[in-house]
Amino acid sequence: MAAHMHAHKNQMLVLAGTSHPELAQLVASKLGVRLGEIAIYHKPNRETIVEIKESVRGKDVYIIQTGTKAVNDDIMELMIIAYACRTSSASNIIGVIPFLPYSKQSKMRKRGCIVSKLIATMLGRAGLTHLITMDLHQKEIQGFFNIPVDNLRASGFLIDYIQTSLPDYRNAVIVARNPNSVRRATSYADRLRLGIAVIHGEERMPESEEDDGRTSPPNAEAQNKDAFGLEMLPRVAAKEKPPFNVVGDVGGRIAIIVDDMIDDVDAFVKVADILKERGAYKVLVIATHGVLSSDAPRLIENSNIDEVVVTNTVPHGAQKMQCHKIKTVDISVLLSEAIRRIQHNESMSYLFRNVGMDD
Numbered sequence: 001m002a003a004h005m006h007a008h009k010n011q012m013l014v015l016a017g018t019s020h021p022e023l024a025q026l027v028a029s030k031l032g033v034r035l036g037e038i039a040i041y042h043k044p045n046r047e048t049i050v051e052i053k054e055s056v057r058g059k060d061v062y063i064i065q066t067g068t069k070a071v072n073d074d075i076m077e078l079m080i081i082a083y084a085c086r087t088s089s090a091s092n093i094i095g096v097i098p099f100l101p102y103s104k105q106s107k108m109r110k111r112g113c114i115v116s117k118l119i120a121t122m123l124g125r126a127g128l129t130h131l132i133t134m135d136l137h138q139k140e141i142q143g144f145f146n147i148p149v150d151n152l153r154a155s156g157f158l159i160d161y162i163q164t165s166l167p168d169y170r171n172a173v174i175v176a177r178n179p180n181s182v183r184r185a186t187s188y189a190d191r192l193r194l195g196i197a198v199i200h201g202e203e204r205m206p207e208s209e210e211d212d213g214r215t216s217p218p219n220a221e222a223q224n225k226d227a228f229g230l231e232m233l234p235r236v237a238a239k240e241k242p243p244f245n246v247v248g249d250v251g252g253r254i255a256i257i258v259d260d261m262i263d264d265v266d267a268f269v270k271v272a273d274i275l276k277e278r279g280a281y282k283v284l285v286i287a288t289h290g291v292l293s294s295d296a297p298r299l300i301e302n303s304n305i306d307e308v309v310v311t312n313t314v315p316h317g318a319q320k321m322q323c324h325k326i327k328t329v330d331i332s333v334l335l336s337e338a339i340r341r342i343q344h345n346e347s348m349s350y351l352f353r354n355v356g357m358d359d
Helices: 002-007 021-031 071-087 115-126 139-144 155-165 179-192 220-225 227-232 266-277 296-301 317-322 332-343
Strands: 012-016 038-042 048-052 060-064 092-097 130-134 149-152 172-176 195-200 245-247 254-262 282-290 307-311 326-329
Touching: 012 021, 012 332, 021 060, 021 332, 038 071, 048 071, 060 071, 060 332, 071 092, 071 115, 092 332, 115 139, 130 332, 139 149, 149 332, 155 179, 155 282, 155 307, 155 326, 172 179, 179 195, 179 254, 254 266, 266 282, 266 296, 296 317, 317 326
Parallel strands: 012 060, 060 092, 092 130, 130 149, 172 195, 172 254, 254 282, 282 307, 307 326
Antiparallel strands: 038 048, 195 245
């Protein structure tokens, strides 16, 4: 019976977008398959052209693409590859997107929109039938998709790095650099049996006095029509964050700041300064996605941060050349194992063992 069921399994094809060739190669070699042949190039007017050089009919196609500096090219390229597979009758189209772009824009801000939901809708429409990603900025983003999403966790690999590469890690304290990242910090602290500290407040910045219309009085007709309406609304004082403060003791300890991504380094550098001021003798930053945009490497090199540990979900080879403090942990085996399990219809929960679903 098992052999009979086996016979009906679709063939697998792994395609790589142009965003992260090294990771695609690592995943393919761990799966023991070759990458499918595909040509992707830009016309002189920057339009993306995709030509898949082999048949995808009836196959399960895995497209490996991640978010990089050229984020909009990455998204568009992924959608074109997915749509090409869909219109060529692929059975299943699985997006392997370790770092899902736009996942920070998952809340409504002023007069913007929830871009993350838009991306989810577009990827589904383009033809993806399943998504494998890692450490989403907010886990709830999974609910924006109408397809199954596996949100893998890198924490196991990063915790392993701490335990093997920091001989004195038992004298460490896990730091949440703002109250939003307390949940992630707690999860690390619990598994490493360490305490946590939380940074509260912010650096004093001069407020920008731009008028966005939120404080404007209603126009005259509205006031005449409904003058009493406004008086009934409570007057809310403006939110003012207190100056920087460390809740918890970091004196004489290694401070390990954990986050899901490190991109805009300024905030981390300021936190590192405060931690050193409060007596931490070493400051590490540990994050899944090393986006490290613009002059991040130079800022890290000249900062109080002793080491930045990230995984290879995002390519950062160029940044490592400029900054010896950046260390990389390879997570390709997690992606290849996820692909293998989906391909063989095996349970995915093994990959989440020892990982609380709320991390």
